Amino acid sequence: MMEKKNKLLSCFGKLEAVFPVGQDGLRETPESCMACVDKTACLKSAVAGADGLKVQEEGVDRAYASGMITFFQRWSRKKQLRHQVQAMNQGQLSRRES
Numbered sequence: 001m002m003e004k005k006n007k008l009l010s011c012f013g014k015l016e017a018v019f020p021v022g023q024d025g026l027r028e029t030p031e032s033c034m035a036c037v038d039k040t041a042c043l044k045s046a047v048a049g050a051d052g053l054k055v056q057e058e059g060v061d062r063a064y065a066s067g068m069i070t071f072f073q074r075w076s077r078k079k080q081l082r083h084q085v086q087a088m089n090q091g092q093l094s095r096r097e098s
Helices: 039-048 050-065 071-089
Strands: none
Touching: 039 050, 050 071
């Protein structure tokens, strides 16, 4: 079997490069990423770390603003996400556990 060696681009897994906030305030993948063969792995990598927890927090804020969740649900989920970010930054939580 021949093993494929794929050199990753410098933007690989960098949330603000591969999943930035668009003009409408929502995150979107840039058109330049669409042709990349590594786009799926790249996006998964970008949202797997602490930055991915920030994306989840943005979703909680949008859900609260639209009335989908209550104040206490928002508070609870954001508290949980902050604890996960702290644990991840301290190396106590693997990417998969988040």
